[in-house]
Amino acid sequence: MMPHDGQQPIYILKEGTERVTGNQAQSNNIAAAKLISSAVRTTLGPMGMDKMLVDGGGGVVITNDGATILNQVAIEHPAAKLVIEVAKTQDQHCYDGTTSAVVICGGLLEQAEGLLDQQIHPTVICRGYRHAADLVAKEIENLGWEATEDDFKTVAKTALTGKSAEAANEVISEMCVQALDAVKEGDEVDLDNIKVLSFEGGTHNESKLIEGVLIEKERLHTEMPTDLTDASVLLLSTAIEMKESKMEARLNITDPSQIQEFLAIEEATLKEMVGFIGMHGINVVFCQKEIDDLAVHYLAKLGILAVKRVKKSDLEALRRVTGASLVSSPESIVDSDLGIATSIEEEKFGEHRCITVHTEGARSVTAILRGSTGHSVEEVERAFADAMGVVALTHTEKTLLPGGGAVHGYLARMLRAEGLREGDRIGMAMEAYATALEGIPRTLAENAGLDPVDAIIALRQTEDYSHGISVEGNVEDMAKQGVMEPRKVLSNAIASATEACVMILRIDDVISMKPGSGQDTEMYG
Numbered sequence: 001m002m003p004h005d006g007q008q009p010i011y012i013l014k015e016g017t018e019r020v021t022g023n024q025a026q027s028n029n030i031a032a033a034k035l036i037s038s039a040v041r042t043t044l045g046p047m048g049m050d051k052m053l054v055d056g057g058g059g060v061v062i063t064n065d066g067a068t069i070l071n072q073v074a075i076e077h078p079a080a081k082l083v084i085e086v087a088k089t090q091d092q093h094c095y096d097g098t099t100s101a102v103v104i105c106g107g108l109l110e111q112a113e114g115l116l117d118q119q120i121h122p123t124v125i126c127r128g129y130r131h132a133a134d135l136v137a138k139e140i141e142n143l144g145w146e147a148t149e150d151d152f153k154t155v156a157k158t159a160l161t162g163k164s165a166e167a168a169n170e171v172i173s174e175m176c177v178q179a180l181d182a183v184k185e186g187d188e189v190d191l192d193n194i195k196v197l198s199f200e201g202g203t204h205n206e207s208k209l210i211e212g213v214l215i216e217k218e219r220l221h222t223e224m225p226t227d228l229t230d231a232s233v234l235l236l237s238t239a240i241e242m243k244e245s246k247m248e249a250r251l252n253i254t255d256p257s258q259i260q261e262f263l264a265i266e267e268a269t270l271k272e273m274v275g276f277i278g279m280h281g282i283n284v285v286f287c288q289k290e291i292d293d294l295a296v297h298y299l300a301k302l303g304i305l306a307v308k309r310v311k312k313s314d315l316e317a318l319r320r321v322t323g324a325s326l327v328s329s330p331e332s333i334v335d336s337d338l339g340i341a342t343s344i345e346e347e348k349f350g351e352h353r354c355i356t357v358h359t360e361g362a363r364s365v366t367a368i369l370r371g372s373t374g375h376s377v378e379e380v381e382r383a384f385a386d387a388m389g390v391v392a393l394t395h396t397e398k399t400l401l402p403g404g405g406a407v408h409g410y411l412a413r414m415l416r417a418e419g420l421r422e423g424d425r426i427g428m429a430m431e432a433y434a435t436a437l438e439g440i441p442r443t444l445a446e447n448a449g450l451d452p453v454d455a456i457i458a459l460r461q462t463e464d465y466s467h468g469i470s471v472e473g474n475v476e477d478m479a480k481q482g483v484m485e486p487r488k489v490l491s492n493a494i495a496s497a498t499e500a501c502v503m504i505l506r507i508d509d510v511i512s513m514k515p516g517s518g519q520d521t522e523m524y525g
Contacts, residue, residue, distance in 0.1 A: 026116065029079035029504050030109045036075070036083045037106020040066045044099045045444040046162040046471045062375050064163060065382050066099030067091035079504050086500045094489045095389025096159050100440055101493035107436030108501040115432055120425050126502045128429020133498040135418060135430075136411050136437075137491060143407060143465055144399040144487045145479075152177050154482045155394050156387040158403055161471070161483075164376060165383035168204030172384055175209040175367055176391045182211065182365045189392040195317060195366040196384060198377040201350035202370030207380070212341075212358030213317045214366040217307045219346060219355070220291060221300035226346040228305060231283035233322045233339040233357070235315050238329050239289035240273055267294060274298040276330040284344055284357075286310045286318055305344065307355060321362045390486055399487040402478035404468025405441030407490055409459040412437045437494070444469040 042049050043064035053061040053072045061072055070084045083105050087098040112125050147155070156173035160166055183193040197214055219226065274295055277285060284305045285291075291299075291308040299306045310318075315326060324339025342360045346353060349368060356366075369384055371377035394400065401407050412434035419430035438456055445455035448469065458475040459467065468483070470476040478484065 023116075025508055026122065026505070027113075029507055030113050032077040032080040033083045033109050033500075033504055034106050036070070036080045037102050037109075039073070040069055040099050040102055041106070041443055042447060043069070044103060044440070045447045045469075046166075047444075047448040048099075048162050049447070050164070060375065061378070062164075063379055063382060064099075065386070066102055068382060070098075070102070079507070082500050082504060086496045089496050090489075090493055094393060094486070094492050096386050096485065097489040097493045100490075101497050103439055103443055104436060104494060105497035105500050107439035108433065108497060109504060111432035111436050112429075112501065112505055115429060118428075120428065122505045122508070124425045125429045125432075126505055128426040129433055129498055129502055129505075131426060132415050132418075132430045132433035133495060135415065136494055139411060139414060140401075140407070140487060140491045140494075143410075144401045147394050147398050147400050147486075151400060151484065152180065152391050152394060155400065155484055155486065156391050158483050158485055159387040159390045160383050163379065163383040163386075165204055165380040168207060168380070171205050171207055172380070172387060175207065175384070176388045178209050179365050179367065179388060180391050180395060182209075183363045184395060185363065187396055189395055190363075191388065191392055193317075193320065193364045194388065195364070196369065196381060197349075197354075197366060198369040198371065198381050199350045199352055200371060200374055200377055202372070204369075204371060204376075204380055206370040208368050210356060210358075210366050210368060211364075212356055212362065212366065213314065213321050213364055214347075214368065215286070215307060215310060215314050215318075215355045215357065216352065217310060217355060218353035220296045220306050220308060223300040224305045225283075225303060226305075228283050228344040229342065231305075231341045231344050232281055233318070233324050233341050233344075234277060234280075234282045234285045234333065234337070235318055235322075235324045235326050235339070236285060236287045236330070237289070237315075237326050238287075239291065240270070240285075240287060240295040240330065241290055241292035270295045271298055273330045274302065276333060277304065278302045280333055280335060280338065282333075282338065284341065286315060288312065288315055305355075317364060318357060321357055321359050321364045323359075390489065393486045393488060397486050397488045400484045401487050401490055402466045402468060403483040403485050404470060404476075404478040404481070405438075405444050405459070406468030406478045407465050408437045408440040409456075409462070409468065410465035413460060441469050448472070 043051060043066060048064050050062055050064045051069050053069065061068065063069060067087045070087045075081055075084060083102055086101050086105055090098045090101045108129065115125050116122065153173045156176040157169045160169040160172060165172060179194050180189060183190060195213060197216065270292055282304060285299065287306065287308045288310055291306055296306060318324065319326065322339025322341050325337040327333055327337050340359065341357050343358045344355065346355050367384060369377060369380050371380050415430050415434035419427040419434065422430060441459055442452040442456055445452040455469055455475065462475065466477050466479045467475050468478045470481055
């Protein structure tokens with residue numbers, strides 16, 4: 001609805017459309033984003049708490065991983081969704097620091113709200129925030145040290161600290177370093193070459209890393225071999241069974257011998273298909289689809305290990321490890337399609353029988369994660385993914401920074417000094433930005449059960465960028481404490497949080513179109 005020179009209002013929006021403008025729109029957006037930040041704030045740091053998420057079907061997830069929490073929660077408000085995008089982006093590119101990014105974004109918006117109450121225009125605040133972000137980005141480039149071989153395990157332990165799997169951080173961090181050594185190629189690390197499997201019914205300390213690919217399948221017949229060396233491997237994409245006709249047909253049987261003849265033809269066909277496999281000296285068959293019981297019998301008689309219904313992702317992993325090609329039918333096998341495995345054996349993990357395929361020199365590993373319950377196994381999976389990600393990031397980016405909010409406190413001190421030199425409204429925005437960055441060490445202190453004001457005062461009295469909040473809540477040298485993270489984790493978190501904050505602050509008009517009002521989506525201005 002729009003006024004028209006004091007006359008009758010002119011309606012330009014469809015009925016059912018809602019519109020919120022001005023200060024009310026900004027206030028609503030900031031409040032929604034702050035709620036998202038507060039939802040994950042208590043999970044930050046080594047003393048952070050966990051969240052229990054229960055979905056509509058009664059499924060339960062227990063975690064303190066920021067990205068997981070925000071992905072599981074159904075969010076409707078569009079501004080809140082922008083903040084969640086920050087966590088998703090951080091998780092995709094840096095694997096860790098998702099909670100920090102959301103807390104910084106919430107802190108920036110909270111400080112901006114105070115500036116808006118002082119009648120400072122949103123555009124001015126955005127300019128101040130962008131200027132502060134530019135200064136921070138330049139300063140971060142001058143900080144840090146080059147990672148050494150000894151630092152990789154420490155980085156993994158830092159990522160694991162505060163998670164449920166922390167009790168096994170020695171085992172899991174060692175697994176991460178071993179996995180990196182196995183799959184790295186120069187400065188590049190392909191995490192797709194690291195397969196992760198988890199099994200209930202054990203302790204975290206029983207987790208281990210094995211070279212090669214582990215297939216969650218068992219051999220189809222007890223007479224098939226369990227251990228093979230220098231095996232010839234076939235990867236088959238079609239079933240070893242009689243093909244069904246696509247045309248509808250009816251058979252008129254007038255004599256019982258015709259049934260026997262039909263079955264004999266079927267048996268001969270399956271025997272011939274297995275014969276093609278045996279003809280090439282193949283020891284192992286991994287089939288993407290079904291294998292007929294009679295074909296299994298013939299394969300076992302030939303001493304061939306067979307596995308059916310292998311996932312496509314597992315076949316791709318086997319292709320990388322063995323060098324085999326995916327074959328469409330037994331009749332079309334050529335020797336160049338076959339792969340070689342140094343060793344293949346059947347192993348048991350808890351109640352699960354699996355097949356391990358290993359080839360000398362192949363850059364592929366499988367992480368076996370154990371836990372006493374399903375929930376603990378899921379959490380250790382998430383912890384391993386984060387730790388493995390930051391170790392890989394450390395290898396590619398090479399530069400480390402101290403954790404514990406040390407760099408955030410240092411950058412806040414730098415921005416306050418720059419803000420005083422600016423002296424105007426831009427300077428006020430820069431000081432607000434500094435206060436938001438201090439939200440990280442403040443939250444760490446709160447979650448450790450300490451007085452956050454005392455912690456911030458102690459942190460402001462330090463001069464270098466290495467002092468932060470320790471596990472006990474004291475201000476200590478984080479590098480000496482072994483608390484460190486890749487530089488990209490911190491720089492990306494601050495940059496993405498700033499962009500989301502600026503985007504939200506620049507919105508002064510929200511137009512919501514309900515489903516069925518002429519638009520299938522919502523439009524926001």
